Amino acid sequence: MRGTKQQQQHELQRQQAQKPMNGLREVLWMASVATCIKMLLMPTYHSTDFEVHRHWLALTASLPLNQWYIDETSPWTLDYPPFFAWFEYVLSFFARIVDPVIVDLTRGLKYDAASAVYFQRGSVMCSDLLLFLGTWRFCRNFPLKLQILSYLAIFFSPGLLMVDHIHFQYNGFLLGVLLLSVSYLKEGNDLTGGIMFAILLCFKHLFAIAAPVYFVYLLRHYCHDLARFLKLGFSVMLVILTAFGPFLYYGQIAQVLRRLFPFGRGLCHAYWAPNFWALYNAVDKMLSYLLRMLGFDVVMEKAAMTGGLVGDSKAHAILPQITPGLSMFLVLLSMSPCLIKIWRKPRRDNLLICVVYAYTCGYIFGWHVHEKASLHFVIPLVLAAVDSVKVAKEYYFVSIVKMIFLVLHSTAMWYGFAINFAPQTQTSVKESELKERNGCMSLCIKKKMFIAGLVGLEIYVQLIHHLVFEERLPFLPLMLISVYCSIGLMYAWLKQLSFVIEL
């Protein structure tokens, strides 16, 4: 009896999932709640990125196209691809209506009156509509509970809220375009997916790390014959030409590329992103101290890595220097298992995991990686996590490592995933076998200890370090956190690699 009841429930869920407008009300509700929360965050702290975007509004509004990538009125020069500049241009029309000083090139410098703040924050909130759209489009065939879980995890992602709505950036809508692109690919609509990805690259070139994955997948899955290959190639070329064409015409391509790829910056950002290079730097520092103490004459640069400056100084005293080329090589090398897998089995279901994996590799081995780049793989990982308990555990672990102090989000996520993977809801035999091997949603002891250690470390950093060391060793707390988190993320990366290999 129980079996048939479960079967009926399953059937009902499946039927419900087929409706095209499924979950629309929930999406609208969640989106409205998220927007209200963002409204409450409006008066909070904003970083220099706020001024960066305000300046770009002024730049695109006041100057002609051929000056956009040349102008040096402000140190915050335009370093995103042309579509983003066009986006700012469109926004500047509205900015001018709200308050003309915002778009004034010289008078608007460092302008942060209430009108500017509200306008900019409002623009991020509006652009998040794309994020809502992208997520909904991807999730609309999931059962309702999984949909709600996904929306909860993505719309209210603390990382996204903090980066986009406090610190101030426009990641939300970019991730939305990424999710839209992946959703098209998931449905089998490869051409549209590919074009959307090309558009995304012309908004923010940082997303290009997953380009090899897309390329291999589309080549194997879509381009059965020359005609299709040409169609795809032509469309992508068209997109790129639309973006860069005008600058080609003005002969400014070299300048544009210089702006987009500023390799003059150092290996690590001022605040070390927890990636492989953070560990590398830490080991290097330790070795140099050790050798110094042992009497060797070691040339050490002043702590150039933790000031607010980024420079091209000789960063490493003992270990070999890292060049941008080496970093790119490592990224591609680490991505290669994934590329091989896609080449062999270009299946739709595998795509999301591989894209996420690609961004993780880019994060772990990339050059001058920002903390914020972690959003690129954490957010899509949510969508992969709702399908499988293994991935869910990893997602949970990663998101904790990124945002340890957000206890509420963690408990909500835990609850959500645990309910999702509770034993009695699984019916398919294969899944239950999987569960028996991996256990339900419970982290193994090592992970638990790691998280406990992280909590302890955070307490130390915030409260105790100052008491013990006062003003000495100011870089130590940050370094500790970076290194500790990098260990966690390296583990996460290796786990993702194992998922990819298992595909």
Place this chain on the structure above:
Amino acid sequence: MRWTVLTSDAIIFFPAVFAFSMAFHHQRRFDESAWAFAVILLQPALILIDHGHFQYNCISLGLTLGAVASICLHRDYLASVLFCLALNHKQMSAYYAPAFFAYLFGKSIRKKNPIFEVMKLGVAVIGTFLLCWWPFLHSRTAEAVLLRLAPLQRGIFEDYVANFWCASSLVVKWKQIFPNTVLAYLALFATLVSFLPSVVQQIRSPSHRGFLLSLFNSSLSFYLFSYQVHEKSILLPLIPASLLILEDFSLYRGMILCAMFSMFPLLRRDGLVVPYIATFALHLLLLNVPFLEKSLSHVKERQHPSLKYMSDGLLFTGCLIDLLYLLIEPPPRYPFLFEALNSLLVFICLVLIGLHSHIQQWSATSTHEQIDADKVKMN
């Protein structure tokens, strides 16, 4: 300083709401009581006033809620003590005094030895008052304290509040006709007359549901007719309305709309427009959660249609007025046009809600059974 409000909110208000939820909603399904709990706690009006405008209403409201919870748990002495503490924290809690008096008195005269019961309650009340006022009685500054509590010189109303005196002053210029002391007596008389029906009903047949309605009615009548009422006093009728959310959803919905719209001018002056919009919208979203629709369907179905239409109309008109208020300058002849329109609109709705709630209270089934149950419990 904001941390002190937050802490006192957490220590006093939250547990009180929890206690009330346990006491009154324990027979409900978990979904419903959890939702009601969330709605009571996330009162946008309270959040905006206490944490935005900055006040400490949460303490006296929390103590009052504790008293209400105690009454629902049949602990009348604890209730009296808690309510006296609330009174001594903020004299505005006196808005609830008639209801407490009526219920307790009504219960006492049904017991075996009425005079003894009344005396016991009296001891509790006087004892609490003595405890709180002891330092002032010692140093003989009690008189000064009392004078400060009743600032008659500030006039019968300030600004534009949605009460009777302000609304009717469009027609009858009270301040110009009568001096302040006469107005004070007039207000007292009007308030007495308006809360008398609900008091009488409770004395005649006390019950828990009737008590809550009586709390609402007496605080509403004070708000509408009392001397020198602030916009913030709308919190006082609002809280009992929220306690009744599962019993009468339309009452609460009408009330929260009235409360929020009536506070808009005050919040605009404080520069809290964006938080106002955000918390108001969040609360309306909370009242209409898509995935709780099935669980809450029978609560929503029992809405009174007339009140529902009134609320919908209020929502539309109120938003319109607020929008105009934000965007357009008022004509120079009537610089307070929008405030006046706002308070008039809210006043009319409050009167309608008040009528509805009085009818509700009088039609509440007589609960001799409830009192008999009390007797059984006590024996």
